Amino acid sequence: MKILKHKFVENIPDIIEDNVLYVSMEYETVIHKCACGCKNEVVTPLSPSDWSLTFNGETISLEPSIGSWSLECKSHYWITNNKVRWSHKYSIDEIEKVREVDLDDKLKYYDKSNTPSQHNSAGELEKQHSAQKKFNLLDWLKQAFKVK
Numbered sequence: 001m002k003i004l005k006h007k008f009v010e011n012i013p014d015i016i017e018d019n020v021l022y023v024s025m026e027y028e029t030v031i032h033k034c035a036c037g038c039k040n041e042v043v044t045p046l047s048p049s050d051w052s053l054t055f056n057g058e059t060i061s062l063e064p065s066i067g068s069w070s071l072e073c074k075s076h077y078w079i080t081n082n083k084v085r086w087s088h089k090y091s092i093d094e095i096e097k098v099r100e101v102d103l104d105d106k107l108k109y110y111d112k113s114n115t116p117s118q119h120n121s122a123g124e125l126e127k128q129h130s131a132q133k134k135f136n137l138l139d140w141l142k143q144a145f146k147v148k
């Protein structure tokens with residue numbers, strides 16, 4: 001069974017080490033590298049509509065499970081007391097269902113954290129596109145308020 005370490009940090013570090021859960025209370029976010037070893041960073045924002053963090057003084061648990069349906073690996077696991085417990089992989093249907101509910105929250109995070117570097121993967125393009133859409137909406141709102 002995979003066991004993670006946790007680190008309480010103020011800022012999310014540039015280099016995310018394998019098997020480490022970075023917990024930032026400042027940014028209400030936990031970040032770690034996908035437990036499957038695919039090297040993708042998995043961000044779990046802490047909020048009533050996202051994830052809850054439990055720290056018992058020694059280990060960390062996150063609820064609900066972590067479903068990386070936007071990643072190629074489609075990993076799905078729980079982190080309980082710093083241990084990774086694997087679940088079944090999401091089916092396409094399940095992914096779509098969760099996505100609908102979750103996409104908005106996810107985008108909010110990506111808008112904040114997405115650094116405009118290279119955007120060459122499909123996922124990155126999707127994010128960029130969504131951010132763009134959001135940006136336009138904001139513009140539109142600003143204009144609407146100016147006009148009135």
Ligand SMILES: [Zn+2]
Pocket residue numbers: 034035036037038039040068071073074075
């Ligand atoms: Zn993975």
